[in-house]
Amino acid sequence: MASGGDGGRTGAAASGGLAVCVFCASSSKIDRVHVDLAADVGAELARRGHSLVSGGAQVSCMGAVARAARAGGARTVGVIPEGLVSVEISDEDNDELVVTADMRARKGEMDRRSDAFLVLPGGIGTLEELFEVWTARVLGMHAKPVVILDPTGVYEPLRELMTGLAEQGFARPKIFDAIGWTASVEEAFDLLERSQPRIEATPEDYAEAEL
Template identity: 90%
Template sequence: MPLAVCVFCASSSKIDKRHVELAAEAGAELARRGHSLVSGGAQVSCMGAVARAARAGGARTVGVIPEALVSVEISDEANDELVITSDMRSRKGEMDRRSDAFLVLPGGIGTLEELFEIWTARVLGLHDKPLVILDPTGVYDPLRELMTGLADQGFARAKIFDAVGWTASVPEAFDLLERSQPRIEATPEDYAEAEL
Protein backbone atom coordinates (compact mmCIF):
# COMPACT_ATOMS: atom_id res chain seq x y z
CA MET A 1 0.00 0.00 0.00
CA PRO A 2 1.45 3.40 -0.92
CA LEU A 3 2.51 5.52 2.03
CA ALA A 4 3.03 9.23 2.51
CA VAL A 5 6.53 9.06 3.98
CA CYS A 6 7.78 12.05 5.94
CA VAL A 7 11.55 12.39 5.73
CA PHE A 8 13.33 14.40 8.42
CA CYS A 9 16.84 15.42 7.34
CA ALA A 10 19.44 18.17 7.17
CA SER A 11 19.13 21.46 5.34
CA SER A 12 22.73 22.48 6.12
CA SER A 13 25.06 22.98 3.17
CA LYS A 14 28.19 22.31 5.25
CA ILE A 15 27.76 18.56 5.70
CA ASP A 16 29.64 15.69 4.09
CA LYS A 17 28.31 14.94 0.60
CA ARG A 18 27.70 11.30 1.64
CA HIS A 19 24.65 12.49 3.57
CA VAL A 20 23.26 14.32 0.55
CA GLU A 21 23.84 11.18 -1.54
CA LEU A 22 22.02 9.12 1.10
CA ALA A 23 19.05 11.49 0.92
CA ALA A 24 18.95 11.13 -2.86
CA GLU A 25 19.12 7.35 -2.56
CA ALA A 26 16.24 7.41 -0.06
CA GLY A 27 14.17 9.61 -2.38
CA ALA A 28 14.78 7.29 -5.32
CA GLU A 29 13.83 4.21 -3.26
CA LEU A 30 10.69 5.96 -2.01
CA ALA A 31 9.61 6.62 -5.59
CA ARG A 32 10.55 3.12 -6.76
CA ARG A 33 8.22 1.67 -4.14
CA GLY A 34 5.33 3.91 -5.16
CA HIS A 35 5.25 6.14 -2.07
CA SER A 36 4.87 9.90 -1.84
CA LEU A 37 7.11 12.30 0.07
CA VAL A 38 6.41 14.83 2.79
CA SER A 39 9.45 16.96 3.61
CA GLY A 40 10.56 20.28 5.05
CA GLY A 41 10.06 22.18 1.81
CA ALA A 42 13.60 23.47 1.17
CA GLN A 43 15.59 22.90 -2.00
CA VAL A 44 18.99 22.84 -0.27
CA SER A 45 21.18 20.03 1.08
CA CYS A 46 19.56 16.71 2.02
CA MET A 47 16.08 18.18 2.04
CA GLY A 48 16.38 19.22 -1.59
CA ALA A 49 18.15 16.02 -2.63
CA VAL A 50 15.45 13.69 -1.29
CA ALA A 51 12.69 15.70 -2.98
CA ARG A 52 14.47 15.97 -6.34
CA ALA A 53 15.22 12.24 -6.40
CA ALA A 54 11.66 11.37 -5.42
CA ARG A 55 10.23 13.57 -8.19
CA ALA A 56 12.72 12.18 -10.71
CA GLY A 57 11.34 8.74 -9.91
CA GLY A 58 7.75 9.89 -10.39
CA ALA A 59 6.76 10.38 -6.74
CA ARG A 60 4.47 13.15 -5.57
CA THR A 61 6.23 15.55 -3.20
CA VAL A 62 4.76 17.85 -0.59
CA GLY A 63 6.99 20.45 1.05
CA VAL A 64 5.99 22.10 4.32
CA ILE A 65 7.95 25.18 5.31
CA PRO A 66 7.35 28.00 7.80
CA GLU A 67 6.95 31.46 6.38
CA ALA A 68 10.05 32.77 8.18
CA LEU A 69 12.25 30.17 6.45
CA VAL A 70 10.97 30.57 2.91
CA SER A 71 13.80 32.95 1.99
CA VAL A 72 16.36 31.55 4.46
CA GLU A 73 16.14 27.92 3.32
CA ILE A 74 15.10 28.73 -0.23
CA SER A 75 11.77 27.00 -0.64
CA ASP A 76 11.49 24.23 -3.20
CA GLU A 77 8.94 25.58 -5.68
CA ALA A 78 9.16 22.36 -7.71
CA ASN A 79 7.18 20.44 -5.09
CA ASP A 80 3.80 19.21 -6.28
CA GLU A 81 2.43 21.05 -3.28
CA LEU A 82 4.24 23.65 -1.17
CA VAL A 83 2.55 24.41 2.15
CA ILE A 84 3.68 27.56 3.95
CA THR A 85 2.87 27.56 7.66
CA SER A 86 2.90 30.38 10.20
CA ASP A 87 5.65 28.87 12.38
CA MET A 88 7.75 25.79 13.17
CA ARG A 89 5.14 24.22 15.45
CA SER A 90 2.51 24.46 12.74
CA ARG A 91 4.99 23.02 10.26
CA LYS A 92 5.59 19.90 12.36
CA GLY A 93 1.87 19.44 12.95
CA GLU A 94 1.13 19.69 9.24
CA MET A 95 3.91 17.24 8.36
CA ASP A 96 2.64 14.81 11.00
CA ARG A 97 -0.96 15.10 9.80
CA ARG A 98 -0.05 14.43 6.17
CA SER A 99 2.23 11.44 6.88
CA ASP A 100 1.72 7.69 7.29
CA ALA A 101 5.33 6.94 8.29
CA PHE A 102 8.52 8.73 9.31
CA LEU A 103 12.08 8.26 8.07
CA VAL A 104 14.89 10.07 9.88
CA LEU A 105 18.20 10.70 8.13
CA PRO A 106 21.29 12.27 9.71
CA GLY A 107 20.67 15.88 10.66
CA GLY A 108 21.12 18.58 13.27
CA ILE A 109 19.05 19.91 16.14
CA GLY A 110 15.99 20.55 13.96
CA THR A 111 16.01 16.93 12.81
CA LEU A 112 16.51 15.74 16.38
CA GLU A 113 13.59 17.86 17.56
CA GLU A 114 11.35 16.28 14.92
CA LEU A 115 12.60 12.79 15.76
CA PHE A 116 12.01 13.17 19.49
CA GLU A 117 8.51 14.58 19.08
CA ILE A 118 7.37 11.71 16.86
CA TRP A 119 9.25 9.13 18.97
CA THR A 120 7.73 10.40 22.22
CA ALA A 121 4.21 10.39 20.79
CA ARG A 122 4.69 6.81 19.58
CA VAL A 123 5.96 5.66 22.99
CA LEU A 124 2.90 7.25 24.59
CA GLY A 125 0.61 5.40 22.17
CA LEU A 126 -0.60 8.64 20.58
CA HIS A 127 0.03 7.24 17.11
CA ASP A 128 1.13 3.96 15.55
CA LYS A 129 2.88 5.35 12.47
CA PRO A 130 6.18 3.58 11.73
CA LEU A 131 9.35 5.46 12.66
CA VAL A 132 12.76 4.47 11.27
CA ILE A 133 16.21 6.00 11.70
CA LEU A 134 18.47 5.45 8.67
CA ASP A 135 22.08 5.98 9.69
CA PRO A 136 24.71 4.15 7.64
CA THR A 137 27.59 6.36 8.81
CA GLY A 138 26.98 6.19 12.57
CA VAL A 139 26.03 9.83 13.11
CA TYR A 140 23.42 8.76 15.64
CA ASP A 141 25.53 6.14 17.46
CA PRO A 142 26.08 8.52 20.42
CA LEU A 143 22.32 9.14 20.55
CA ARG A 144 21.65 5.42 20.69
CA GLU A 145 24.18 5.06 23.48
CA LEU A 146 22.61 7.99 25.33
CA MET A 147 19.12 6.53 25.08
CA THR A 148 20.39 3.13 26.23
CA GLY A 149 22.05 4.79 29.21
CA LEU A 150 18.87 6.71 30.06
CA ALA A 151 16.92 3.46 30.01
CA ASP A 152 19.56 1.72 32.13
CA GLN A 153 19.30 4.50 34.72
CA GLY A 154 15.50 4.45 34.78
CA PHE A 155 14.94 7.75 32.97
CA ALA A 156 13.29 5.93 30.07
CA ARG A 157 11.54 2.61 29.69
CA ALA A 158 13.11 -0.12 27.58
CA LYS A 159 10.10 -0.05 25.26
CA ILE A 160 11.34 3.22 23.75
CA PHE A 161 13.35 0.99 21.44
CA ASP A 162 10.17 -0.87 20.39
CA ALA A 163 8.91 2.42 18.98
CA VAL A 164 11.70 2.96 16.46
CA GLY A 165 13.52 0.95 13.81
CA TRP A 166 17.24 1.54 13.34
CA THR A 167 19.11 0.58 10.18
CA ALA A 168 22.09 1.36 7.96
CA SER A 169 20.38 0.17 4.76
CA VAL A 170 18.04 2.16 2.53
CA PRO A 171 16.07 -0.91 1.35
CA GLU A 172 15.76 -2.19 4.91
CA ALA A 173 14.57 1.22 6.08
CA PHE A 174 11.67 1.06 3.62
CA ASP A 175 10.98 -2.58 4.48
CA LEU A 176 10.59 -1.48 8.11
CA LEU A 177 8.37 1.47 7.17
CA GLU A 178 6.12 -0.80 5.11
CA ARG A 179 5.62 -3.36 7.89
CA SER A 180 2.62 -3.05 10.12
CA GLN A 181 4.07 -2.00 13.46
CA PRO A 182 2.07 -2.76 16.59
CA ARG A 183 0.67 0.08 18.64
CA ILE A 184 2.61 0.61 21.83
CA GLU A 185 0.30 0.56 24.81
CA ALA A 186 1.22 3.27 27.29
CA THR A 187 0.87 2.55 30.99
CA PRO A 188 -0.17 5.02 33.71
CA GLU A 189 3.50 5.14 34.71
CA ASP A 190 4.40 6.39 31.24
CA TYR A 191 2.11 9.37 31.62
CA ALA A 192 3.07 10.00 35.25
CA GLU A 193 6.78 10.35 34.47
CA ALA A 194 8.23 13.54 33.02
CA GLU A 195 10.80 11.48 31.13
CA LEU A 196 9.84 8.57 28.93
Protein backbone atom coordinates in the same frame (compact mmCIF):
# COMPACT_ATOMS: atom_id res chain seq x y z
CA MET B 1 3.20 23.40 -7.80
CA ALA B 2 0.11 23.98 -5.72
CA SER B 3 -0.28 25.65 -2.37
CA GLY B 4 -2.58 24.74 0.48
CA GLY B 5 -3.88 21.55 2.09
CA ASP B 6 -5.72 18.53 0.76
CA GLY B 7 -7.23 17.47 4.08
CA GLY B 8 -5.41 14.15 4.38
CA ARG B 9 -2.77 11.99 2.79
CA THR B 10 -0.58 13.48 0.12
CA GLY B 11 -1.78 11.40 -2.79
CA ALA B 12 0.01 8.16 -2.00
CA ALA B 13 -3.34 6.46 -1.53
CA ALA B 14 -3.94 6.54 -5.27
CA SER B 15 -1.00 4.18 -5.84
CA GLY B 16 -1.41 2.22 -2.64
CA GLY B 17 1.84 3.57 -1.25
CA LEU B 18 2.68 5.43 1.94
CA ALA B 19 3.10 9.14 2.50
CA VAL B 20 6.63 9.02 3.94
CA CYS B 21 7.85 12.00 5.92
CA VAL B 22 11.63 12.37 5.66
CA PHE B 23 13.39 14.44 8.32
CA CYS B 24 16.86 15.50 7.18
CA ALA B 25 19.44 18.28 7.06
CA SER B 26 19.20 21.63 5.31
CA SER B 27 22.83 22.57 6.05
CA SER B 28 25.14 23.14 3.08
CA LYS B 29 28.26 22.37 5.14
CA ILE B 30 27.75 18.65 5.62
CA ASP B 31 29.71 15.92 3.83
CA ARG B 32 28.44 15.04 0.36
CA VAL B 33 27.85 11.45 1.47
CA HIS B 34 24.76 12.60 3.39
CA VAL B 35 23.32 14.45 0.41
CA ASP B 36 23.88 11.35 -1.73
CA LEU B 37 22.10 9.27 0.92
CA ALA B 38 19.09 11.60 0.74
CA ALA B 39 19.03 11.20 -3.05
CA ASP B 40 19.15 7.41 -2.69
CA VAL B 41 16.22 7.61 -0.27
CA GLY B 42 14.19 9.69 -2.70
CA ALA B 43 14.89 7.26 -5.54
CA GLU B 44 13.95 4.22 -3.43
CA LEU B 45 10.79 5.94 -2.19
CA ALA B 46 9.68 6.53 -5.77
CA ARG B 47 10.64 3.01 -6.85
CA ARG B 48 8.37 1.56 -4.17
CA GLY B 49 5.42 3.74 -5.15
CA HIS B 50 5.37 6.01 -2.12
CA SER B 51 4.99 9.79 -1.89
CA LEU B 52 7.19 12.24 -0.01
CA VAL B 53 6.49 14.76 2.72
CA SER B 54 9.52 16.91 3.55
CA GLY B 55 10.62 20.25 4.90
CA GLY B 56 10.05 22.09 1.64
CA ALA B 57 13.57 23.42 1.07
CA GLN B 58 15.59 23.04 -2.11
CA VAL B 59 18.97 23.04 -0.34
CA SER B 60 21.14 20.19 0.96
CA CYS B 61 19.47 16.89 1.86
CA MET B 62 15.95 18.31 1.74
CA GLY B 63 16.37 19.31 -1.86
CA ALA B 64 18.17 16.11 -2.81
CA VAL B 65 15.50 13.76 -1.50
CA ALA B 66 12.70 15.71 -3.17
CA ARG B 67 14.44 16.01 -6.55
CA ALA B 68 15.25 12.30 -6.62
CA ALA B 69 11.71 11.37 -5.62
CA ARG B 70 10.22 13.53 -8.38
CA ALA B 71 12.71 12.16 -10.91
CA GLY B 72 11.37 8.71 -10.11
CA GLY B 73 7.77 9.83 -10.55
CA ALA B 74 6.79 10.28 -6.90
CA ARG B 75 4.51 13.04 -5.65
CA THR B 76 6.27 15.45 -3.27
CA VAL B 77 4.81 17.79 -0.69
CA GLY B 78 6.99 20.40 1.01
CA VAL B 79 6.06 22.10 4.26
CA ILE B 80 8.05 25.19 5.20
CA PRO B 81 7.58 27.99 7.76
CA GLU B 82 7.08 31.47 6.36
CA GLY B 83 10.19 32.70 8.16
CA LEU B 84 12.41 30.12 6.41
CA VAL B 85 11.16 30.54 2.85
CA SER B 86 14.10 32.76 1.95
CA VAL B 87 16.60 31.17 4.37
CA GLU B 88 16.18 27.54 3.33
CA ILE B 89 14.99 28.58 -0.15
CA SER B 90 11.61 26.97 -0.72
CA ASP B 91 11.40 24.24 -3.34
CA GLU B 92 8.85 25.57 -5.81
CA ASP B 93 9.00 22.35 -7.85
CA ASN B 94 7.07 20.41 -5.21
CA ASP B 95 3.69 19.15 -6.35
CA GLU B 96 2.37 20.97 -3.31
CA LEU B 97 4.18 23.59 -1.21
CA VAL B 98 2.58 24.44 2.12
CA VAL B 99 3.79 27.58 3.90
CA THR B 100 3.03 27.58 7.63
CA ALA B 101 3.10 30.33 10.23
CA ASP B 102 5.91 28.80 12.30
CA MET B 103 7.94 25.68 13.13
CA ARG B 104 5.26 24.18 15.37
CA ALA B 105 2.68 24.46 12.63
CA ARG B 106 5.17 22.95 10.17
CA LYS B 107 5.69 19.85 12.29
CA GLY B 108 1.97 19.46 12.87
CA GLU B 109 1.23 19.67 9.15
CA MET B 110 3.98 17.19 8.28
CA ASP B 111 2.69 14.81 10.94
CA ARG B 112 -0.91 15.10 9.75
CA ARG B 113 0.00 14.34 6.15
CA SER B 114 2.30 11.37 6.85
CA ASP B 115 1.87 7.63 7.29
CA ALA B 116 5.47 6.96 8.36
CA PHE B 117 8.61 8.82 9.42
CA LEU B 118 12.15 8.28 8.14
CA VAL B 119 14.95 10.14 9.93
CA LEU B 120 18.27 10.80 8.19
CA PRO B 121 21.37 12.35 9.78
CA GLY B 122 20.74 15.98 10.67
CA GLY B 123 21.13 18.73 13.25
CA ILE B 124 19.04 20.02 16.13
CA GLY B 125 16.01 20.63 13.92
CA THR B 126 16.04 17.01 12.77
CA LEU B 127 16.54 15.83 16.34
CA GLU B 128 13.59 17.92 17.50
CA GLU B 129 11.40 16.33 14.84
CA LEU B 130 12.66 12.85 15.71
CA PHE B 131 12.04 13.19 19.44
CA GLU B 132 8.54 14.54 18.93
CA VAL B 133 7.31 11.66 16.78
CA TRP B 134 9.30 9.10 18.83
CA THR B 135 7.82 10.34 22.10
CA ALA B 136 4.29 10.34 20.69
CA ARG B 137 4.75 6.76 19.47
CA VAL B 138 6.05 5.59 22.86
CA LEU B 139 3.01 7.17 24.55
CA GLY B 140 0.60 5.43 22.17
CA MET B 141 -0.50 8.65 20.48
CA HIS B 142 0.12 7.19 17.03
CA ALA B 143 1.14 3.88 15.48
CA LYS B 144 3.06 5.26 12.51
CA PRO B 145 6.47 3.65 11.91
CA VAL B 146 9.51 5.70 12.93
CA VAL B 147 12.85 4.63 11.44
CA ILE B 148 16.35 6.09 11.77
CA LEU B 149 18.57 5.53 8.74
CA ASP B 150 22.19 6.05 9.76
CA PRO B 151 24.77 4.26 7.57
CA THR B 152 27.68 6.42 8.76
CA GLY B 153 27.07 6.21 12.51
CA VAL B 154 26.14 9.86 13.10
CA TYR B 155 23.49 8.82 15.63
CA GLU B 156 25.52 6.18 17.48
CA PRO B 157 26.17 8.58 20.41
CA LEU B 158 22.40 9.15 20.54
CA ARG B 159 21.72 5.43 20.71
CA GLU B 160 24.27 5.11 23.51
CA LEU B 161 22.71 8.05 25.35
CA MET B 162 19.21 6.59 25.13
CA THR B 163 20.47 3.17 26.22
CA GLY B 164 22.13 4.78 29.23
CA LEU B 165 18.98 6.70 30.12
CA ALA B 166 17.00 3.46 30.04
CA GLU B 167 19.60 1.66 32.17
CA GLN B 168 19.42 4.45 34.76
CA GLY B 169 15.62 4.45 34.84
CA PHE B 170 15.10 7.79 33.12
CA ALA B 171 13.48 6.04 30.15
CA ARG B 172 11.68 2.77 29.80
CA PRO B 173 13.21 -0.02 27.68
CA LYS B 174 10.15 0.04 25.40
CA ILE B 175 11.41 3.25 23.81
CA PHE B 176 13.37 0.95 21.48
CA ASP B 177 10.20 -0.98 20.62
CA ALA B 178 8.89 2.26 19.12
CA ILE B 179 11.65 2.83 16.59
CA GLY B 180 13.63 1.08 13.88
CA TRP B 181 17.35 1.68 13.45
CA THR B 182 19.23 0.65 10.32
CA ALA B 183 22.18 1.43 8.04
CA SER B 184 20.45 0.21 4.87
CA VAL B 185 18.13 2.20 2.61
CA GLU B 186 16.34 -0.98 1.56
CA GLU B 187 15.87 -2.19 5.14
CA ALA B 188 14.66 1.25 6.19
CA PHE B 189 11.81 1.04 3.69
CA ASP B 190 11.09 -2.57 4.64
CA LEU B 191 10.63 -1.38 8.23
CA LEU B 192 8.47 1.55 7.16
CA GLU B 193 6.21 -0.76 5.18
CA ARG B 194 5.76 -3.19 8.04
CA SER B 195 2.54 -2.86 10.01
CA GLN B 196 3.25 -1.39 13.43
CA PRO B 197 1.30 -2.22 16.61
CA ARG B 198 0.19 0.65 18.78
CA ILE B 199 2.19 0.87 22.01
CA GLU B 200 -0.11 1.15 25.00
CA ALA B 201 1.07 3.70 27.55
CA THR B 202 0.56 2.79 31.21
CA PRO B 203 -0.45 5.21 33.98
CA GLU B 204 3.14 4.99 35.24
CA ASP B 205 4.37 6.39 31.92
CA TYR B 206 2.50 9.59 32.63
CA ALA B 207 2.80 9.70 36.41
CA GLU B 208 6.56 9.20 36.35
CA ALA B 209 7.09 11.03 33.04
CA GLU B 210 9.29 8.19 31.86
CA LEU B 211 9.35 7.65 28.13
